[in-house]
Amino acid sequence: MKNCIFCKIISGDLPSSKVFEDETCVAFKDIHPQAPFHVLIVPREHFDSLDKAEEKHKETLGHLLLTAAEIARREGFSQKGYRVVINTNADGGQTVFHLHVHLLAGRIFVFPPG
Numbered sequence: 848m849k850n851c852i853f854c855k856i857i858s859g860d861l862p863s864s865k866v867f868e869d870e871t872c873v874a875f876k877d878i879h880p881q882a883p884f885h886v887l888i889v890p891r892e893h894f895d896s897l898d899k900a901e902e903k904h905k906e907t908l909g910h911l912l913l914t915a916a917e918i919a920r921r922e923g924f925s926q927k928g929y930r931v932v933i934n935t936n937a938d939g940g941q942t943v944f945h946l947h948v949h950l951l952a953g954r955i956f957v958f959p960p961g
């Protein structure tokens with residue numbers, strides 16, 4: 848997708864600090880971390896938001912969540928816990944319209960979030 852910063856990161860046209868990648872997704876450090884550990888898990892296939900997800904994205908969506916759990920495990924956060932977030936559209940606080948999963952860890956999170 849033209850003019851999508853996450854597509855540009857995936858293609859290597861923009862730099863990122865990658866922590867994981869496979870055939871379905873790429874995970875990299877958030878440029879403005881909201882926790883000591885904050886990565887974004889981004890599908891290689893562009894779709895704008897969870898609101899735009901279709902039946903065909905089912906496997907990808909599951910893969911993103913399992914990848915979040917795997918990264919959290921690998922980084923040593925499983926036991927203490929972590930927060931997984933998908934901001935969706937304007938009221939949900941989404942600013943980049945290429946669906947992504949936030950994985951935040953390394954501090955205590957309150958609920959409900961702001």
Ligand code: AMP
Pocket residue numbers: 852861863876877878879880887933934940941942943944
């Ligand atoms: P959201 O507000 O849920 O759409 O999240 C977008 C996230 O992308 C924000 O947390 C930004 O800090 C992050 N972000 C924006 N540009 C970059 C970039 N070039 N590299 C890494 N993270 C980015």
Ligand code: ZN
Pocket residue numbers: 848851852853854855893894944945
């Ligand atoms: Zn994109």
